[in-house]
Amino acid sequence: MAADLFGPAHGPAGVEPLSAGTFLLHGFAEAQAPALLEALGHILAQSPLRHLITPGGQRMSVAMSNCGPLGWVSDRSGYRYQASDPETGQPWPPMPDVLRDLARSAATLAGFPDFAPDACLINRYAPGTRLSLHQDRDERDLSAPIVSVSLGLPAVFLFGGLTRSDPVRQLTLYHGDVLVWGGPDRLRFHGVKPLAEGIHSLLGAQRINLTFRRAA
Numbered sequence: 227m228a229a230d231l232f233g234p235a236h237g238p239a240g241v242e243p244l245s246a247g248t249f250l251l252h253g254f255a256e257a258q259a260p261a262l263l264e265a266l267g268h269i270l271a272q273s274p275l276r277h278l279i280t281p282g283g284q285r286m287s288v289a290m291s292n293c294g295p296l297g298w299v300s301d302r303s304g305y306r307y308q309a310s311d312p313e314t315g316q317p318w319p320p321m322p323d324v325l326r327d328l329a330r331s332a333a334t335l336a337g338f339p340d341f342a343p344d345a346c347l348i349n350r351y352a353p354g355t356r357l358s359l360h361q362d363r364d365e366r367d368l369s370a371p372i373v374s375v376s377l378g379l380p381a382v383f384l385f386g387g388l389t390r391s392d393p394v395r396q397l398t399l400y401h402g403d404v405l406v407w408g409g410p411d412r413l414r415f416h417g418v419k420p421l422a423e424g425i426h427s428l429l430g431a432q433r434i435n436l437t438f439r440r441a442a
């Protein structure tokens with residue numbers, strides 16, 4: 227095993243393989259976090275975070291927005307990607323280079339070169355917020371991985387198998403961690419346990435997750 231690639235468990239560029247198509251890049255986004263947060267501030271001023279309604283009529287506890295050509299939305303009629311923000315009627319804010327480049331380099335390190343995300347879903351968790359077990363399957367091209375960047379308070383991520391009833395592994399995602407899953411793991415069930423109380427030095431009492439996808 228190459229020591230430079232599979233570095234120490236929490237080393238700055240440590241790439242931890244979790245299974246055949248899943249890699250945890252410990253702290254990979256940490257140095258860029260201030261630049262990412264500044265870019266996010268501009269995005270969220272145009273397309274604010276909001277609590278979407280599920281097709282079943284429930285208000286999601288995660289607050290969401292998007293940037294890039296396509297954004298993920300949910301309402302009474304279902305889940306889908308669309309080019310405009312239903313709240314403003316305007317296109318989603320463009321995906322800043324600092325976000326796209328980070329996602330591309332994380333994907334490349336995880337063995338998915340040529341990742342060209344066209345959607346970035348922004349998830350905001352306050353203490354108590356959770357995301358129930360689900361698959362990301364609204365994307366047309368399942369050959370592209372999911373690249374998920376964690377910022378702020380740590381979260382316990384639930385990583386299951388290809389069927390809902392498979393055993394679920396729990397892993398803590400810290401500020402700056404990037405999790406990439408694709409290939410044979412692309413349709414694994416996953417979720418987030420209720421966020422614990424806490425105060426993060428950069429983000430305060432919240433966790434922000436950026437999920438980059440190839441949707442179209």
Ligand SMILES: O=C(O)CCC(=O)C(=O)O
Pocket residue numbers: 347349357362374383416417418435437
């Ligand atoms: O917040 C996370 O770590 C996961 C988010 C997620 O699974 C999603 O947006 O589909």
Ligand SMILES: [Fe+2]
Pocket residue numbers: 360361362416
């Ligand atoms: Fe997901």
